[in-house]
Amino acid sequence: MISDGESVVMQLYSFFRSGTSHRLRIALNLKGLAYEIVPVDLRSEAHRSASYLKLQPQGLVPALVDGDRVLIQSPAIIEWLEETHPTPALMPADADGRARVRALAAIVGCDIHPLNNRRVLQALRRDFGADSAAVQRWCDAWIESGFDAIEKLLADDTRRGRYCVGDAPTLADVYLVPQVESARRFGFNVARWPRIAAVDAACATLEAFARAAPARQPDAV
Numbered sequence: 001m002i003s004d005g006e007s008v009v010m011q012l013y014s015f016f017r018s019g020t021s022h023r024l025r026i027a028l029n030l031k032g033l034a035y036e037i038v039p040v041d042l043r044s045e046a047h048r049s050a051s052y053l054k055l056q057p058q059g060l061v062p063a064l065v066d067g068d069r070v071l072i073q074s075p076a077i078i079e080w081l082e083e084t085h086p087t088p089a090l091m092p093a094d095a096d097g098r099a100r101v102r103a104l105a106a107i108v109g110c111d112i113h114p115l116n117n118r119r120v121l122q123a124l125r126r127d128f129g130a131d132s133a134a135v136q137r138w139c140d141a142w143i144e145s146g147f148d149a150i151e152k153l154l155a156d157d158t159r160r161g162r163y164c165v166g167d168a169p170t171l172a173d174v175y176l177v178p179q180v181e182s183a184r185r186f187g188f189n190v191a192r193w194p195r196i197a198a199v200d201a202a203c204a205t206l207e208a209f210a211r212a213a214p215a216r217q218p219d220a221v
């Protein structure tokens with residue numbers, strides 16, 4: 001464990017290309033919290049090792065260790081961070097704004113990301129005989145329908161600023177940016193969703209987002 005002088009630095013079990021790990025890195029950076037990355041290499045099945053399963057019994061990244069506390073599931077960890085480190089807030093002050101942020105985040109977190117997750121794609125190949133073209137069609141469908149909906153929601157929001165909701169980054173941006181990164185990896189030109197592309201570009205100018213990018217991680221190879 002590393003100490004920053006007063007407290008023990010949190011450890012983030014993370015894989016550089018994992019969208020859920022990417023979310024956590026952005027949230028931690030926005031909050032200005034110190035953390036150490038512990039790489040978990042999904043390609044070598046490190047997430048299924050006995051030692052990692054003791055932390056996260058599903059064998060999924062990320063996990064956040066804070067002293068004796070082990071936190072799992074990125075939405076739960078992000079909410080915990082928001083509650084324990086409320087400044088800067090990643091949720092708007094008003095209930096309507098918070099509902100909007102949660103809805104945008106849920107489109108990514110519930111309706112796009114889980115369907116394109118590695119273990120789901122492995123099951124499609126292994127148990128249902130899907131070839132590479134079928135798997136690509138599957139992924140494309142969920143990204144397209146989710147991004148079409150987000151683009152429409154952004155277009156309809158007349159009070160929108162630089163980010164998904166308002167003029168400061170919120171959890172909606174924390175969820176969206178890693179999904180944009182993933183869509184690019186799946187071969188999409190994100191310019192076809194101009195408002196999503198603009199939010200992504202605005203976020204990229206912030207150090208908290210730039211430092212969280214997969215390419216900037218110690219395990220990026």
Ligand SMILES: N[C@@H](CCC(=O)N[C@@H](CS)C(=O)NCC(=O)O)C(=O)O
Nearest residue numbers: 018019020060061073074075118119
């Ligand atoms: N709902 C979980 C999902 C975590 C998740 O799916 N993580 C992926 C990486 S983005 C993973 O570990 N996949 C391993 C696998 O599918 O084998 C969360 O948000 O923490």
